[in-house]
Amino acid sequence: xxxxxxxxxxxxxxxxxxxxxxxxxxxxxxxxxxxxxxxxxxxxxxxxxxxxxxxxxxxxxxxxxxxxxxxxxxxxxxxxxxxxxxxxxxxxxxxxxxxxxxxxxxxxxxxxxxxxxxxxxxxxxxxxxxxxxxxxxxxxxxxxxxxxxxxxxxxxxxxxxxxxxxxxxxxxxxxxxxxxxxxxxxxxxxxxxxxxxxxxxxxxxxxxxxxxxxxxxxxxxxxxxxxxxxxxxxxxxxxxxxxx
Amino acid sequence: xxxxxxxxxxxxxxxxxxxxxxxxxxxxxxxxxxxxxxxxxxxxxxxxxxxxxxxxxxxxxxxxxxxxxxxxxxxxxxxxxxxxxxxxxxxxxxxxxxxxxxxxxxxxxxxxxxxxxxxxxxxxxxxxxxxxxxxxxxxxxxxxxxxxxxxxxxxxxxxxxxxxxxxxxxxxxxxxxxxxxxxxxxxxxxxxxxxxxxxxxxxxxxxxxxxxxxxxxxxxxxxxxxxxxxxxxxxxxxxxxxxxxxxxxxxxxxxxxxxxxxxxxxxxxxxxxxxxxxxxxxxxxxxxxxxxxxxxxxxxxxxxxxxxxxxxxx
Ligand SMILES: Nc1ncnc2c1ncn2[C@@H]1O[C@H](COP(=O)(O)OP(=O)(O)OP(=O)(O)O)[C@@H](O)[C@H]1O
Ligand SMILES: [Mg+2]
Numbered sequence: 019x020x021x022x023x024x025x026x027x028x029x030x031x032x033x034x035x036x037x038x039x040x041x042x043x044x045x046x047x048x049x050x051x052x053x054x055x056x057x058x059x060x061x062x063x064x065x066x067x068x069x070x071x072x073x074x075x076x077x078x079x080x081x082x083x084x085x086x087x088x089x090x091x092x093x094x095x096x097x098x099x100x101x102x103x104x105x106x107x108x109x110x111x112x113x114x115x116x117x118x119x120x121x122x123x124x125x126x127x128x129x130x131x132x133x134x135x136x137x138x139x140x141x142x143x144x145x146x147x148x149x150x151x152x153x154x155x156x157x158x159x160x161x162x163x164x165x166x167x168x169x170x171x172x173x174x175x176x177x178x179x180x181x182x183x184x185x186x187x188x189x190x191x192x193x194x195x196x197x198x199x200x201x202x203x204x205x206x207x208x209x210x211x212x213x214x215x216x217x218x219x220x221x222x223x224x225x226x227x228x229x230x231x232x233x234x235x236x237x238x239x240x241x242x243x244x245x246x247x248x249x250x251x252x253x254x255x256x257x258x259x260x261x262x
Numbered sequence: 263x264x265x266x267x268x269x270x271x272x273x274x275x276x277x278x279x280x281x282x283x284x285x286x287x288x289x290x291x292x293x294x295x296x297x298x299x300x301x302x303x304x305x306x307x308x309x310x311x312x313x314x315x316x317x318x319x320x321x322x323x324x325x326x327x328x329x330x331x332x333x334x335x336x337x338x339x340x341x342x343x344x345x346x347x348x349x350x351x352x353x354x355x356x357x358x359x360x361x362x363x364x365x366x367x368x369x370x371x372x373x374x375x376x377x378x379x380x381x382x383x384x385x386x387x388x389x390x391x392x393x394x395x396x397x398x399x400x401x402x403x404x405x406x407x408x409x410x411x412x413x414x415x416x417x418x419x420x421x422x423x424x425x426x427x428x429x430x431x432x433x434x435x436x437x438x439x440x441x442x443x444x445x446x447x448x449x450x451x452x453x454x455x456x457x458x459x460x461x462x463x464x465x466x467x468x469x470x471x472x473x474x475x476x477x478x479x480x481x482x483x484x485x486x487x488x489x490x491x492x493x494x495x496x497x498x499x500x501x502x503x504x505x506x507x508x509x510x511x512x513x514x515x516x517x518x519x520x521x522x523x524x525x526x527x528x529x530x531x532x533x534x535x536x537x538x539x540x541x542x543x544x545x546x547x548x549x550x551x552x553x554x555x556x557x558x559x560x561x562x563x564x565x566x567x568x569x570x571x572x573x574x575x576x
Contacts, residue, residue, distance in 0.1 A: 021366055024362065024365040024366055025366075028351075028354075028358075028362050031358070032351070032353065032354075035353045035354070036353060097349055097351075097352060098345065098347060098349030099349045099350065099351055101310070101315050101345040101349055102343075102345060102349055102350065102351075102410075104314075104315055105313045105314060105315050105338060105341070105343045105345070106338065106363065106366045106367070107335045107338045107339045107366065107367070107368075108366060109334075109335060260315070260316075261276075261310075261315075261316050
């Protein structure tokens with residue numbers, strides 16, 4: 019295994035060394051169930067699709083992803099192990115990407131455990147499997163973006179609670195810029211171009227497009243560049259803050 | 263051949279305060295350098311720069327001829343580092359941690375297994391290998407930190423207070439471990455235990471307020487002590503006051519101090535060796551000498567002198 023692989027393995031194992039991982043997965047599945055079946059009216063819709071399930075993910079992830087990411091760097095800095103890690107022959111990008119990928123893989127495991135939903139709709143009706151696959155893809159990409167933000171913010175502070183709160187706020191801002199009601203506030207007095215730019219920076223806009231089954235390059239590029247931007251910022255912050 | 267560790271005009275600022283101020287020194291293969299200085303002198307900060315964790319404000323660090331800032335990974339491969347306080351991943355076991363570090367260090371398969379087994383038996387970690395690190399005692403944590411530092415048999419070892427928190431037996435163990443490894447490595451240890459410097463270091467460096475104030479073998483540093491070549495002379499209770507009055511009159515004696523009513527401490531003029539002359543004098547004067555010996559000098563004393571004056575100057 020190469021260095022990146024070893025880092026991912028250690029981080030991933032780190033999630034499962036404490037009960038936190040199991041608690042997280044249970045909460046994740048439980049909330050998914052509640053949202054989909056009760057609030058989403060899964061059975062009432064009359065259509066065999068996972069649309070109601072995916073619709074809640076942006077809001078579910080708003081709290082769960084910062085919780086997954088908050089320990090990544092804050093804990094290293096608080097316990098001083100960052101000094102151990104960053105004096106090993108590990109490059110900055112290997113550390114940043116390794117930690118992020120571990121968090122993303124962990125999330126992917128939790129998301130994969132929702133497969134009974136897919137089985138249920140397939141059993142009840144005849145869903146469009148392409149759309150469902152696109153939904154999972156969109157969901158993971160969005161989770162990745164939230165995680166990249168959370169990882170970056172966790173490098174700014176030694177305090178995990180602060181990291182969590184600040185990440186939730188940033189993710190929330192990036193989410194609500196896509197709400198019709200938010201955009202309404204700006205339309206009229208702001209140039210249309212600016213409103214459109216604001217809209218295009220929203221997770222919601224791109225996520226909705228993908229979950230409707232329209233997998234377009236521009237939406238994928240949006241999420242991937244979001245992830246890359248925040249990982250780059252993460253590396254810069256680690257380099258700047260590791261001393262203090 | 264260039265030295266394994268070469269440090270040139272190293273400086274580090276944190277905001278307005280200059281924590282490390284123009285340090286220049288080298289450490290050759292085979293040397294064990296004791297890095298001394300009062301709390302806050304800048305020892306750990308220097309070590310963090312030498313290991314590439316902190317970027318110097320100015321100056322250079324070369325490990326095996328390569329600059330640590332220009333070739334960070336190649337340089338780090340040659341270094342084993344025990345950071346101050348031995349930070350370790352609390353929720354891992356020593357076994358998992360050593361496996362992780364060995365993996366990152368590029369050890370694989372049988373070589374990895376063998377190296378870990380060697381180090382574990384050398385540092386006596388066998389009993390705690392599968393216990394979570396946060397439940398280990400302070401001394402065991404330090405030993406795990408030490409184990410991960412020497413795992414890849416590095417050419418350069420930087421150990422920040424390696425014996426802090428160890429029991430006397432383990433202190434001795436670690437010192438002999440350092441001495442065993444010394445022949446083919448350049449080792450830097452920081453410590454507040456001055457006997458340790460005398461016991462393991464071939465050279466000592468004292469810094470105060472980030473500046474180098476002394477550099478030499480422990481013996482050379484001891485020679486700077488006020489007590490260097492001082493003669494302790496024990497006489498009978500009646501004769502001691504006579505001698506105390508007589509001795510300072512001689513021009514080769516600087517001063518004479520009465521320790522108790524029988525023991526005198528004689529400071530020679532100019533630090534010369536005067537034990538023979540004192541013995542001679544005692545014979546001619548007819549003093550009953552009960553004990554006489556010459557002191558080597560006290561490192562604590564030199565340490566205090568050098569670091570106090572440096573503190574007063576700034
Ligand atoms: N990240 C930092 N930001 C600001 N000041 C710092 C930082 N790190 C260290 N210092 C300051 O630098 C000085 C030197 O600290 P350093 O840890 O190098 O001392 P030391 O010689 O190792 O002391 P000790 O014997 O207590 O371990 C101290 O005054 C410390 O407060
Ligand atoms: Mg220190």
